[in-house]
Amino acid sequence: MSTLPASEADARRLLCDEMLVGLARWLRAAGHDATTPVRGEPDQRLIARAAVQDRLFVTRDRPILKHRAAAGLVVVLESDDLDRQAAELRERLRLDWLAAPFSRCLVCNVPVDEAGPEDVGRIPEQARALPGPFRVCPECDRVYWPGSHERRMRARLETWATS
Structure with missing residues (x-):
């Protein structure tokens, strides 16, 4: 302890x-x-x-x-x-809550890769207009994009990093 x-x-x-x-x-x-x-x-x-x-x-x-x-x-x-x-x-x-946000798969715990065009094609159409980054897990094939879920999570990580 x-x-x-x-x-x-x-x-x-x-x-x-x-x-x-x-x-x-x-x-x-x-x-x-x-x-x-x-x-x-x-x-x-x-x-x-x-x-x-x-x-x-x-x-x-x-x-x-x-x-x-x-x-x-x-x-x-x-x-x-x-x-x-x-x-x-x-x-x-002294854990840094902003060490490398969204650089690992939340499920598989492996580093995510940059998503290719096929991967981006699997996300909702309105999300494709976002500036990115778009990422994909090489293990489970889950695609990540900077939508509202990520923005809410990032806000919480920022709170934890500074409070």
Whole structure:
């Protein structure tokens, strides 16, 4: 539950537990590499996976700290409120909520590519008139464009980055 030293402040590789799947999507929206566990994956396996993948394990589960292997790998969030969790991560990890907005797939957690003409052709016609960028996930083929959903998400990321 401690704050990371300055040398680790730029850590962007996170593993969020099952309770924080929604937070993981927001971390991806900010450009961070945030994975989630397989349903029911035991705590000790998650801690081991975090160590092997050089990730911080983010949870709200305080008892997880009883595992010796958790030292230095686990960040226990105090709140169940998303806005408070975002503030905790910004303060304790110096997490940048505007690191690389919308550069990762919100579902697959992989970097997105520039969308080609075929990809752009799959988005709603009125969205094609937008200035872009238009992006596509190389894994799930989901197309992203700067519509109202992205603008609302970006506004929330900006709030988290500055408040």
